[in-house]
Amino acid sequence: MMVGTFATAITAAAQDVPDLQTPKSPLVLKAQGSFFVGGDLINAAAGDLGGRAAGQIVINQMYAEYMIPQGATHVPVVMIEGGGLSGKSWETTPDGRMGFDEYFVRQSHPVYVVDQVWRGRSGSDVAVFNKVRAGTLLPGELPNMIRTSAEVAWSVFRFGPSFGVPWPDEQFPVDHVVEFYKQGVPSFSILAPGAPNPNYKELSDLGIKLNGAVLMGHSQSGLFPIEAALVDTSGIKGLILAEAGAPAAYTDAQIAKLATVPILVYFSDHLGPGEQARFDAFQAFINRINAAGGNAQMLHPPALGIFGNSHMFMLDKNNLQIADLILKWIDENVDSKKVAKK
Amino acid sequence: MMVGTFATAITAAAQDVPDLQTPKSPLVLKAQGSFFVGGDLINAAAGDLGGRAAGQIVINQMYAEYMIPQGATHVPVVMIEGGGLSGKSWETTPDGRMGFDEYFVRQSHPVYVVDQVWRGRSGSDVAVFNKVRAGTLLPGELPNMIRTSAEVAWSVFRFGPSFGVPWPDEQFPVDHVVEFYKQGVPSFSILAPGAPNPNYKELSDLGIKLNGAVLMGHSQSGLFPIEAALVDTSGIKGLILAEAGAPAAYTDAQIAKLATVPILVYFSDHLGPGEQARFDAFQAFINRINAAGGNAQMLHPPALGIFGNSHMFMLDKNNLQIADLILKWIDENVDSKKVAKK
Secondary structure (H helix, E strand, O other), X not given: OHHHHHHHHHHHHOOHHHHOOOOOOOEXXXXXXXXXXXXXXXXXXXXXXXXXXXXEEEEOOEEEEEEEEOOOOOOOEEEOOOOOXXXXXXXXXXXXXXXXXXXXXXXXXXXXXXXOOOOHHHOXXXXXXXXXXXXXXXXXXXXXXXXXXXXXXXXXXXXXXXXXXXXXXXXXXXXXXXXXXXOOOOOXXXXXXXXXXXXXXXXXXXXXXXXXXXXXXXXXXXXXXXXXXXXXOOOEEXXXXXXXXXXXXXXXXXXXXXXXXXXXXXXXXXXXXXXXXXXXXXXXXXXXXHHOOOOEEEEOHHHHOOOOOOOOHXXXXXXXXXXXXXXXHHHHHHHHHHHHHO | XXXXXXXXXXXXXXXXXXXXXXXOOOEEEEEEEEEEEOOEEXXXXXXXXXXXXXXXXXXXXXXXXXXXXXXXXXXXXXXXOOOOOOHHHHOOOOOOOOOHHXXXXXXXXXXXXXXXXXXXXXXXXXXXXXXXHHOOOOHHHOOOOOOOOHHHHHXXXXXXXXXXXXXXXXXXXXXXXXXXXXXXXXXXXXXXXXXXXXXXXXXXXXXXXXXXXXXXXXXXXXXXXXXXXXXXXXXXXXXXXXXXXXXXXXXXXXXXXXXOOOEEEEXXXXXXXXXXXXXXXXXXXXXXXXXXXXXXXXXOHHHHOOOOOOOOHHHOOOHHHHHHHHHHHHHHHHHHHHHHHO
């Protein structure tokens, strides 16, 4: 039954180009392009490179694409994708509407969309795969490569109460859900236990390179902005933690450091028990930051009378309404502070 | 010695953001964004999804990002990356200059940059990896995951006669070569013998969706435009085969089909014996197309007095000079033909 429904949706998705919407006014960019942050030059053995000769390769680099609006007057925003996704999740929605990336640019923010290290265009080290293939490592050393099925995504991303059934007020464009499933990419994270995740320092470094930026993480990367700030706050003007996993048990010293940066926590609607527990943990985190003299807030659209948003709020039908709330927070807590200092 | 040199280069690369050049005039876009072409909805077993529950996922989709200039008057161009790379190779150069994507847009062409199926943001099926990890497939079933070392790339991409030594007239920005190595991504091609490569039909489909486009392939994808045209020429206005592998032994029927589309073959400078053999094979291919009433040409910059271009001509220091030659060919052989028909 559902396969039939989705097969139909796949056919409809063949109309993706006509679906793409053209904004009413042109987008005027001072600059756009892409580059990499960080990366480690390593000496790879021949067997590590899939039959190619031994030699030097770069691993752990982070791809970043950017758009800088003509007359940019607001703080740059770095957008980091959630688990199993690429930077694509901040771009055009599955039903062809404007993504967060362009909308923030149109509100005078330079925007940097990254692919996490080991994902998408950020490449990855392939040594483990080739060693297992050659029999010099055991198969169990392969990373666990997760992809999320349509059925799991439907409930985990809070599209509705049961597979194929949306919430009555659901904001996710479920008629184009198969287009969303196409966003899934594998992650080749091969992080030794205790090794620092290179994403953290690279995000902190990116903020420094940009002379200050707001970092916005989502879901699996929801805590990355905190971790980047704990590496170095000097390039970080604000943290946006969207639909994140539970905050860690930060030390008082860590809280004191985080209290120097404005923090926005975001949770969508239809919180299940797991999400409610994380929501509550973040409320406690917010209280602790503010008790330490910081500035942390919760943004929860239902509290403002906005209902039905999903885990993938940046793709929801009212995504620009949510963007406006986030932009207002940036304006009042980051940009206006900068102006006040002058 | 070279490690020391590259370690220095890595340090210099930490200045990548200041390296990024700002064009003299703003880029005015009617629209920009991204979407997917194609994809197959499959039922995945639980073990195939890395511990997640069984269910439907989409595989074999192709990511495409696009920019449409305000007042676009020329034919859309689809750019396809070479082996071990992502669509990034058509974007900003390793030393921060404008990439082919933006330059073509600034010459009034809508541009679509894809990531090949199984690469970058196009995701991939992870079933084989998880089956090997679980012991239900033998390690030898893993794909051979190639990455190209700095040493191999230096000669194969024709940066110079020996590693670390550029040709005297070398156009590749070798002082930023480590930034180029960061573009390397693995490919997870798991194509059953004899199975059609989904890239071909999806590129043909993309041309149809765009109501006609020029397809430009490079290196490992250098023959993809031909294969896409052999699927269906109806959406294909021109083929650009850059630094490609040797053409196949096409049948007369295939040649007759290809002869209905303008074809440009491109080879850079410093051809070694392998490249010269491919160059010669393409000259024979061009002759055969033209004998069948078609319109095929060779573009070889040294024949025009332009020397020192590398395999990565789109990143070379004179990349926009090469782009102008390609744009001139499009103008004279595709766009003007369209005008003449009116």
